[in-house]
Amino acid sequence: MKSTNTFGVQFIARSGTSASGLLSIYVRITVNKKRLEISLKKTVDPQLWNAKARRVRGTREEKRKLNNYIGDVRFKLMECYRELQLAHKPITPESIKALFLGEGTAEHTLCSLIQYHNVNMKEVLVPGTLKNKQGKADMYCLNSITSSSLNSSSFSGGMHRYRSTDR
Numbered sequence: 001m002k003s004t005n006t007f008g009v010q011f012i013a014r015s016g017t018s019a020s021g022l023l024s025i026y027v028r029i030t031v032n033k034k035r036l037e038i039s040l041k042k043t044v045d046p047q048l049w050n051a052k053a054r055r056v057r058g059t060r061e062e063k064r065k066l067n068n069y070i071g072d073v074r075f076k077l078m079e080c081y082r083e084l085q086l087a088h089k090p091i092t093p094e095s096i097k098a099l100f101l102g103e104g105t106a107e108h109t110l111c112s113l114i115q116y117h118n119v120n121m122k123e124v125l126v127p128g129t130l131k132n133k134q135g136k137a138d139m140y141c142l143n144s145i146t147s148s149s150l151n152s153s154s155f156s157g158g159m160h161r162y163r164s165t166d167r
Contacts, residue, residue, distance in 0.1 A: 011054040029093045036093035
């Protein structure tokens with residue numbers, strides 16, 4: 001399979017605006033000579049940054065964790081590139097960044113699917129059916145209950161009418 005995109009991931013450390021003298025770590029994504037940088041919100045002592053290996057020098061626990069984090073970010077960016085490639089979507093640094101940061105992905109819940117169905121099927125369904133479905137949607141979507149009001153006594157006391165149904 002012939003690849004038409006060049007892809008690269010590099011980690012760089014730059015002096016930031018902090019007075020502490022630490023370097024901020026960035027990841028640079030390059031696709032077809034277009035590049036984009038993302039801050040990893042991590043800092044490192046300039047004496048500990050290995051610019052050639054693009055890693056932190058040392059074997060102490062904190063340095064090992066930072067190097068593992070850098071490796072994880074590299075792996076996730078490679079996964080994002082591969083996912084775009086398999087989906088036959090345009091591969092740009094911006095699309096890889098969006099996928100990496102989870103931008104533009106909508107998660108669907110049962111409540112959102114029921115509401116979507118009710119809105120789109122309003123014209124098709126008989127009014128009685130829609131009324132019944134709306135009642136079930138209200139039962140599933142307990143939007144009015146907050147996490148602070150969910151204790152065992154109030155929750156179990158309010159649910160007795162759903163458990164004791166006569167058929």
